[in-house]
Amino acid sequence: MTNYTKLLFPSTLALLAAAYFMTLLPSKASANTIKDSQEISKLLSEAKSEAIALRDDADEMAIFTRSKLSWRTFVAKLDEIKEHINKTGELLAKLDAARESGSSWQQQAIDHIRPVLKELATNTEATYVHLNDNKRTAHNKELTDYCDVNYRLAKELAALVGDFIDYGETKAHFAELQKKVDTR
Numbered sequence: 001m002t003n004y005t006k007l008l009f010p011s012t013l014a015l016l017a018a019a020y021f022m023t024l025l026p027s028k029a030s031a032n033t034i035k036d037s038q039e040i041s042k043l044l045s046e047a048k049s050e051a052i053a054l055r056d057d058a059d060e061m062a063i064f065t066r067s068k069l070s071w072r073t074f075v076a077k078l079d080e081i082k083e084h085i086n087k088t089g090e091l092l093a094k095l096d097a098a099r100e101s102g103s104s105w106q107q108q109a110i111d112h113i114r115p116v117l118k119e120l121a122t123n124t125e126a127t128y129v130h131l132n133d134n135k136r137t138a139h140n141k142e143l144t145d146y147c148d149v150n151y152r153l154a155k156e157l158a159a160l161v162g163d164f165i166d167y168g169e170t171k172a173h174f175a176e177l178q179k180k181v182d183t184r
Helices: 003-032 040-066 070-102 104-133 142-184
Strands: none
Touching: 040 070, 040 104, 040 142, 070 104, 070 142, 104 142
8 A cells, every 4th residue: 555545545434434423413413303392383373374364454455545445444454453463462472482392493483473573563553653643634655655564564474474384394294204214
């Protein structure tokens, strides 16, 4: 063996051994990860339903801006939106309480829902203030802008929660397939 081969052989052997042990690490690490919380999955599913209803109501309100409806109609729809926001906020409080029992993707979902819901609540409150201050001239660009922002935020919230739920379902399906492959 040449000096080069003497140096290369142990280095190659060490790299192969390291690569082998690294392939073992993910399976051991995944065994120690926290499983998905059924409670959090149920709460996320409820939050998705509220977010979809919220999105639909916000869409209707945005459509109202292109009509001649009275400011009272807008306030009535805002009341429905506020109710969905409050219900989603209650679900978020329950999600926060159960957060530590959730898997990492569930914890990320909780963390991502909070700022969107907060911004939606803030914009909804500003819409109330605007309507209250402009009862006689409810149909104006500012109201249209508030309603459009509410719709975009509600749409984002519904998509966000839905995407996290889809991820969890896909992850669970993949784990089942992995078990099938591992048993063969």
